[in-house]
Amino acid sequence: MSKLSRDDVAHVARLAMLELDDAEIDAFTEQLGSVLATADDMAALDLDSVVPAHHPLGLVNVMRPDVVQPSLDRDEVLAQAPAAEDGRFCVPPALGEQ
């Protein structure tokens, strides 16, 4: 695998919605690099014909009857939100700036 760069770390931070300062980018570049180096050990295995395990029990499409069930109380849920109004969650503008 190619070596992880500071630019890679800065890019991943943006994808993950995290803001890192220069010292954090330096530390993560080194630390993530060393974890990825251990992951490279897996390259020693012949995995071409191995089927990936996505789930320990191999469950697929667990369904339930399409019947309305009791649900959480809306007001109780909204009471836990940082901001709510008229039965909805409130956020700053999605486009432009406040």
Place this chain on the structure above:
Amino acid sequence: MSGVASPAAAGSVSDIANAVTNGERSAVSVVDAHLARIDDHEGAVHAFNLVTADAARATAAAIDERLAAGEDVGPLAGVPVAIKDNMCTRGVPTTCSSKILDGWRPPYDATVVERLASAGAIMVGKTNLDEFAMGSSTENSAFGPTHNPWQLDRVPGGSSGGSAAAVAAGFTPLSLGSDTGGSIRQPASLCGVVGVKPTYGAVSRYGLIAFGSSLDQIGPFTTTVADSALTMDVIGGHDPRDATSSTESFGSLVDVLDRGVDGLRVGLISEMTGGVIDGIAEDVLARVRAAAEALEAAGATVGEVSVPSSVYGLPAYYMVAPAEASSNLARFDGVRYGLRVDGPNTAAMHTASRTAGFGPEVKRRIMLGTYALSAGYRDAYYGSAQKVRTLITQDFDRAYADFDVLLAPSSPTTAFELGAKTADPLTMYLNDVCTIPSNLSGQPSMSVPFGVGDDGLPIGVQILAPLMGEPVMFQTAAVLENAQEDAS
């Protein structure tokens, strides 16, 4: 530095439930006694993020009234229980030991919390953990570390360190933890208590705040194997609210405890007991071998078995778990619950909230997982890890063709000093080297205390079993526990 450990101080789950049911003790007196012990020693241990003393007394009084009225309160009548603070408790703050859930009170109970309450158990508090269960020492908590009750300058293990410490300190005879890569078994080993990671899907995860969804399992900490069996009988079984919950049943575990191990085939995992995996201490290996001898003396046959791909468990896990975590933790964005740090637009608010709310280890894992899933790297990292997972499961299945249960260390060492492994994440990750393979395969395993190391601190032996193999695992654990009592 000495400790305050006294697992026996809390009494056993079954003794308390019997005494309360028979009217020999009131639930209120039980709860008062445990809260008094918490008052005396919690300052030194810091097992709890929150002690719910008033609610516990009120619940106990209600149970006493129901008993007085002749009602059947359930198999855990009056038993004080501590709940890891990543399981939802209705109206009671649930933090995951993270600042990002500051002030959040879940509007519902986790299924396990509901089942314990229905069985008559009484919650006395929420226990400390590594933030979002990411860690092996409980030092990654936003609220400060938990101390090992046996020796206070040592870690209790993690991530369920608060739950393990609560039982070891005698605060409660029972607590619940969650195990994604060893987070029940490793702290159980370091704190000298029994800890169980059930088969994936055997216990409902509804209301467990997700870390690695294909790996997470809830299980008990207790002082005895029988108490863990009793707890599993209460919390296990299908739950329609968890789509990954198994519809199969292995039946009552209390009923299998006296079956013994006569004729049972016990396999020592050679990679974990013979130097292939580095860093496993000699005193730990000595106790695992002693456990094998004890089982042999009780009628089992013991042999060595190789699980070759288990050496790739650690790298596979540190791709799969962070990848799933990066996805699961995307929901903490300042919109629906917990911390919000305002910004000029939605995206800026998300980023500001997450940056302020998550601690360094959680950020590290989110970064790692996001990278492992990102374009161009997904196949090499996440894809390979999922294939290694298949190999590990196949290796275990081969081992179980010749053996009924397997033995291994639970933790490579006894409890280490606070601060000893915080500088280098990779060193900390190595704590999980013996426990991770069971999470990747979904198979059950548990840690049973079996003596102490050169430093006098507890050592647990790990018993592993095939999928839904809890009965054979528990019958082995019961024999090991008896052998330990006979020896001491």
